[in-house]
Amino acid sequence: MLENYRVLNVVLQENGLELFVQGEVAYFNYFWLRDNCETSWESSTKERTFDILGEPDDLSPQSAHIEGGFLEVSWSEDKQSRYALQWLMRWHQGENHGDLAVRSRKPWHGNHYANMARFDYTEVMGAPNRVADWAEVLLDEGIALIQGMPNSDHALQSLCEQFGAVRPSFSGYVFDVFSKAQPENLAYTSKALELHTDLPAEELAPGIQFLHCRVNDAQGGQSLFVDANAVANALQKNHPEYFRILTEYEVPFRYTTNHQDVRSKQRIIELDPNNGEVSGVNFSQHLADIFDFPQRDMDRFYPAFRKFGQMLQDPSYLMTFRLNAGECIVFDNQRIAHGRTSYIEGSGVRHLRGCYVERGELRSTYRVLRAQHPVATDPVAWPQMDDSALAEVGLGG
Numbered sequence: 001m002l003e004n005y006r007v008l009n010v011v012l013q014e015n016g017l018e019l020f021v022q023g024e025v026a027y028f029n030y031f032w033l034r035d036n037c038e039t040s041w042e043s044s045t046k047e048r049t050f051d052i053l054g055e056p057d058d059l060s061p062q063s064a065h066i067e068g069g070f071l072e073v074s075w076s077e078d079k080q081s082r083y084a085l086q087w088l089m090r091w092h093q094g095e096n097h098g099d100l101a102v103r104s105r106k107p108w109h110g111n112h113y114a115n116m117a118r119f120d121y122t123e124v125m126g127a128p129n130r131v132a133d134w135a136e137v138l139l140d141e142g143i144a145l146i147q148g149m150p151n152s153d154h155a156l157q158s159l160c161e162q163f164g165a166v167r168p169s170f171s172g173y174v175f176d177v178f179s180k181a182q183p184e185n186l187a188y189t190s191k192a193l194e195l196h197t198d199l200p201a202e203e204l205a206p207g208i209q210f211l212h213c214r215v216n217d218a219q220g221g222q223s224l225f226v227d228a229n230a231v232a233n234a235l236q237k238n239h240p241e242y243f244r245i246l247t248e249y250e251v252p253f254r255y256t257t258n259h260q261d262v263r264s265k266q267r268i269i270e271l272d273p274n275n276g277e278v279s280g281v282n283f284s285q286h287l288a289d290i291f292d293f294p295q296r297d298m299d300r301f302y303p304a305f306r307k308f309g310q311m312l313q314d315p316s317y318l319m320t321f322r323l324n325a326g327e328c329i330v331f332d333n334q335r336i337a338h339g340r341t342s343y344i345e346g347s348g349v350r351h352l353r354g355c356y357v358e359r360g361e362l363r364s365t366y367r368v369l370r371a372q373h374p375v376a377t378d379p380v381a382w383p384q385m386d387d388s389a390l391a392e393v394g395l396g397g
């Protein structure tokens with residue numbers, strides 16, 4: 001409640017002001033305050049139209065004081081700003097806007113198959129609250145199974161569009177995984193596929209991957225999935241130096257065909273700037289380029305790389321199951337490493353159709369749908385910075 005904030009004093013300093021609030025000092029920079037006056041935003045687009053670049057280098061208010069539950073700042077005779085203390089304290093305490101999509105990940109291990117979240121295709125196609133549930137599982141666990149998929153091209157696209165537009169890769173909008181006579185990629189053979197994340201050679205590796213099993217009556221071809229988040233956490237605990245190395249080195253990846261030469265550098269383990277958790281991995285031995293660090297650094301890098309790769313293959317982390325026709329496995333390609341065992345060529349048909357949606361689209365959809373369909377256990381959803389939110393928190397200008 002606004003009246004709960006007892007501000008004893010406001011002190012203007014050279015670059016910002018201090019509020020003495022309930023026994024602590026909350027500091028706010030003048031440029032930040034001026035930039036975030038309510039009038040900085042255009043009301044219909046919710047985009048900032050105020051230009052902080054036009055303010056003087058020595059921007060400072062003429063005066064500032066507390067009035068009720070608000071900090072009132074006078075920049076000049078004709079410009080005043082008003083900020084709700086409740087709103088200011090959120091930023092001071094690091095709560096900021098709040099973000100429903102920043103959630104603690106739930107690492108899982110090789111026995112996850114029985115507990116893996118399952119959703120019915122018709123259910124998620126017709127119920128936004130179930131799409132929110134599905135998105136939440138993908139944020140938390142990184143993987144979910146959709147069952148009851150029609151055997152059609154359109155079904156996969158429709159499913160993806162629950163989150164957003166299909167994101168093309170250098171394979172196009174969709175890709176079909178089956179044995180080809182002249183494969184340009186190991187996936188298009190009946191051979192085993194080592195654990196990997198898809199396409200780290202692209203500057204931004206694909207986010208959410210959908211693999212729709214259209215037909216699977218071949219012998220073999222078990223699907224393999226590993227929560228690299230769980231493995232990376234274990235690496236951090238047991239081999240912190242290896243973990244640090246894999247979060248720091250920029251590793252080259254490359255994919256070439258007769259008409260493509262796609263290259264990028266990625267970190268093997270990526271960290272979430274929101275909460276410091278492991279947010280993803282880039283791991284693909286078949287797309288790893290020749291490592292180009294100084295040779296002395298190879299002495300440190302290879303042991304870390306090999307240990308992490310060996311841990312990914314550890315049966316305790318490896319979930320193995322058969323993907324059946326009519327199922328679509330949906331997973332975070334930047335968190336979940338996947339592969340398959342070999343299958344017997346000619347024993348039957350194995351056809352998966354796949355595509356991708358960006359992780360950002362998943363998060364955006366989740367924020368919107370979960371706000372519309374909250375569940376009792378949700379943390380408080382701080383409103384976005386829009387007109388209604390500004391009115392609610394009392395930010396005035």
Ligand SMILES: [Fe+2]
Nearest residue numbers: 196197198338
């Ligand atoms: Fe793959």
